[in-house]
Amino acid sequence: MIAVITLIELKNPLKFFALSYHALQIIKQMKSTAVVQYKSTGLWTTHYTMSLWKNKEDMQTFARSGAHLEAMKQSAKLAKLIKTLSIEIDTLPEWKTAKQRIQKEGKSLTY
Numbered sequence: 001m002i003a004v005i006t007l008i009e010l011k012n013p014l015k016f017f018a019l020s021y022h023a024l025q026i027i028k029q030m031k032s033t034a035v036v037q038y039k040s041t042g043l044w045t046t047h048y049t050m051s052l053w054k055n056k057e058d059m060q061t062f063a064r065s066g067a068h069l070e071a072m073k074q075s076a077k078l079a080k081l082i083k084t085l086s087i088e089i090d091t092l093p094e095w096k097t098a099k100q101r102i103q104k105e106g107k108s109l110t111y
Contacts, residue, residue, distance in 0.1 A: 001036065002053045003089045004063075007102045009081040010045040011111075018078055019047065025067035034058040037092055048099065050092045059086070075111070082109045 010016060023040070030038055036052040053059040062068060075082060083106030093101070 001088070001090055002056050002059050003087050003092055004049075004051050004053070004059060005085045005087070005093075005098045005102045005106070006049045007081070007083040007099075007106060008042075008047045008049075008075075008079050010047070010078060011080045013045055015078045016045075018074070022067065022071035022074065022078075026071060029065075029067040030062070033062045035062065039092060039095075041095060048095070048102070050098055052089075052092050056086075075109075080111055083107065084109075 008019065010019060027038070030051075034054055035058075036054060038049070038051045040047065040049045042048055051059070053062075063072075083102050085102050085106040087101070092098070
């Protein structure tokens with residue numbers, strides 16, 4: 001299975017409202033996909049997500065379509081930094097582990 005861990009650092013706290021809107025749309029989209037598990041956490045301007053997929057193809061189909069694709073198109077307006085990490089794993093890691101791994105191993109996109 002493939003787990004995707006994402007870190008989003010918002011440009012400012014007011015961007016949280018737009019992030020929340022996109023997150024709700026993405027969660028609706030997820031309900032019609034093959035996602036195995038999803039978690040999110042965050043506070044103030046720092047937010048994390050984790051999703052677990054049966055295979056890379058299911059994950060890529062989701063990421064490149066619908067609400068997720070639209071949110072990615074808006075990411076430069078909302079975030080100053082986005083980090084992602086895809087790992088082969090059977091279950092989602094604990095948050096402490098996920099946060100450490102995304103900091104050390106994540107691919108960065110800076111705006």
